Amino acid sequence: MFEYARAAVEGALAAGATYADARVVIAKAESMEVLNQAVESVGSSESAGIGVRALIGSSWGFYATPSITNTAARVAGERASEIARASAMVPGEPITLADVPVVQASWETPHDEDPFAVPLGEKVDMLIRVSKTMQDVEGIALARAGMAFYDTDKWFVSSQGSEIHQHIVESGGGYDATAIGERETQRRSYPQSFGQYATGGYEMVRLWDYEGNAQRVAEEAIQLLSADVMEERETALILEGSQLALQIHESVGHAIELDRILGWEAAFAGTSHLELEKLQTHKYGSELMNITADATLPGALGSFGYDDEGTPAQRVDIVKNGTWVGVLSGRDSAARAGLPPGGMVRADGYSRLPMVRMTNVGLLPGEGTLDDIIADTDDGVYMATNRSWSIDDKRLNFQFGTEIAWEIKNGRKGRLLKNPTYTGITPVFWGTLDRLAGEEEWVHWGTPNCGKGQPMQVGHTGHSASPARFSNVRVGVRA
Amino acid sequence: MTHRHDMLEKVLDRVGSGVEAEIRLSTGVESLTRFANSFIHQNVSEEVSTMSLRVALDGRVASASGTVTDEETLERLVETAIDAAQRQPVDPDWPGVASPSITPATEHWDAETADAAAVERARKVKEFVDAGPSMEAAGYCSSSSSEVFFVNTRGHFAAGRATTAILDGIHQTGRSAGSGHQTDRALSGIDAHAVGSLAAQRAVDSVETYDIKPGEYEVVLSQECVATIAMFLGAYGFNAKVYDEGMSFVDMDTRQFDESFTMVDDALDGRGLAVPFDSEGTSRRRVELVVGGVTKGLTHDRRTAKKAGVESTGNALPGGDTFGPTATQVFVDQGEQTVDDMIAGVERGLYVATFNYCRVLDPKSLAVTGLTRNGTFVIENGKITGAVNGLRFTQSFVEALGPDRILGLGNDARWADSEFGPGMIHSPSVRLSSWNFTGGTDG
Structure with a gap:
């Protein structure tokens, strides 16, 4: 993938950029949501493309395309420079860049268990069990649970000679129970609001005792309705x-x-x-x-x-x-x-x-x-x-x-x-x-x-x- | 269009028999020119080509989405969705894909905006900046085009396209800031000098500030503030999923609002900015949410409509299974008063240009906390007499618009920016009898 990023940078430089860098990024994600023991959504996404940044004067120009070919990359670079140049109509002080080391490197998130390799059924079944435990507490109206996983590869090239590949893995999830009163709602979540996310594999989900906290969380939501x-x-x-x-x-x-x-x-x-x-x-x-x-x-x-x-x-x-x-x-x-x-x-x-x-x-x-x-x-x-x-x-x-x-x-x-x-x-x-x-x-x-x-x-x-x-x-x- | 249609049909062929599927392809170009400290510092443009797919195998449902430019990606997308669906339990509420229908021919499209070059946006920025000499300007000018295509396995096909242009910015004096905003279908329709002049005037008028005590104040709210209120009413109240879950304030056919308040969702209105169908391919339609202060309707997608025994209103959002069907082309009826008329009627109160960082404290009462920003003015004896620094408020949005609480509606409705973004709410200024401010932004 480095060749496409190089083509983008070359396109930008040829079109007048004083500095350029480009990233080819392939990112996939998987998410699932369960509400009251029913699967509300299961989705996966995959985005891929090139983004190139060109510096001219006081402005960055940026162009992105989902087409990963040498031609598309070069054109993207040229367009990034054209866009940066248009900024000169409203100019400011020229942008300069602090020095950083030029590196050829690769890096990967340390992870034990590929979250995408864990069977979807296993993940969904666990969320359904958690949802059931919460819903079994009398008075719980909404028992929601979800997880999401991200796997991102990116190839970075700069006009100063850096070439870096990274593979980043992120995992997480969480759940909440909602009790509804006369004119109020009360909610409790675990491990935190919006879920707990980390860099790492599925082991970052297993770190938390999802099933062991579901009943407590639901009971607290009910208790809140009558609390002061x-x-x-x-x-x-x-x-x-x-x-x-x-x-x-x-x-x-x-x-x-x-x-x-x-x-x-x-x-x-x-x-x-x-x-x-x-x-x-x-x-x-x-x-x-x-x-x-x-x-x-x-x-x-x-x-x-x-x-x-x-x-x-x-x-x-x-x-x-x-x-x-x-x-x-x-x-x-x-x-x-x-x-x-x-x-x-x-x-x-x-x-x-x-x-x-x-x-x-x-x-x-x-x-x-x-x-x-x-x-x-x-x-x-x-x-x-x-x-x-x-x-x-x-x-x-x-x-x-x-x-x-x-x-x-x-x-x-x-x-x-x-x-x-x-x-x-x-x-x-x-x-x-x-x-x-x-x-x-x-x-x-x-x-x-x-x-x-x-x-x-x-x-x-x-x-x-x-x-x-x-x-x-x-x-x-x-x- | 034929090429795109062929591409979608090709995906349907891969889905195979015995599978329900719906596919949505969104293409276009989104460009945005950003300025700060009175010069353009970031200028971006993106080619968009995103496909989303939802499949159902005997009621087992899964979705997939991705940037799609080649057949290999298409194939993987289909396989991923089918594989995921096979591993799901049956969804008892799966409504099936939409049956064939005729999509309205409504098109909110401006060809020049679709092809706008960076230099044209830069020209708008220059006009905005020049409207506030010796001030620091910041904001953005964007132009975007979107062409959307939809097919499903029941033979339904829909296509539509829309363009949007936005200029949004502030002028700053060093001690104060003022905002201006305009959204239009066409970049040529943006009056950058007028937007910049309003922002500059608000900044100048805010230079001298003094403290006021927290408490209840009569207010005149700008179109931006009303847009945030209407957006929250739609997302957290008139959303049929939220209503079904028991989390909504909505009490159907009850006079929950002032009788002057009417709010509809209507993507087919000639002033609209969206394509005429939703992410499930259902045609958009006019949905009366509040008429004369009486709560009248909800926004539905196919799932909530099936549960309620009604038809979808065409409000499904892409990837919106969890959030629920939401009004995104809302028109709040305007009145006959100018802002000056409304201010003239206030003995002691505040004029607010913008809300900021609004968050729901309780969805059922729609109690919200937030702040004012970029122009908060004191009104005394019918005139603006000074400004205050930003204020924090904690206020039920439903109660604020309640019976006998609206004292005036402006004749100035336009597309306004909101907490959820611009281009979704067309709203006027409004005068309200009371708003609860709980403190200043600087203590």
């Missing part, structure tokens, strides 16, 4: 790991994207409350806050060997002892900001322009356990599993809802609380982080549905987190 509504107040907030992972994603991960900081995403995704001049000095959170962007973590959803610009995967410090020290960047944004390139540029398939994407942006663990944190809390709430999320375009003002919460009194879990929400301002909230559980409860949570860019791209990102406590948080905000 969380009252509005300021109190200590303990977050379960997967909810903290989404908190990291929204209030740290997006805010540290260098393209947002530079204003390149201003109209849609938004900008950031962070200002580059304050890198190395801005206080992001408490001393306990240590965030890294680490694309080398085995099994985490945002792991790979090389990004879609051919930059090697790396671990970068983002927040150290509460101080902001790093960003997510690509070759163009890093050069503009005078920073080293972070290798964090990826595209959603062959037909999209690569852009800055989170890798695995995670909070390094502390000490102790969730039980220790609860035991150490006189008055507060413990919230688990995301139900809603909303944050402004600067990543400053957020409001999250979770599926379930418990009151914490005198070091013990007490009343079950429904419709839990909390709200805050990013640096204020992170400044109140005062307890953080240790490595034994540190999980590489995956977010498989991160939207960014125009045309829209869906990214797969990872967020390692263990349970943590924040003080004086406003909870229970409702209409």
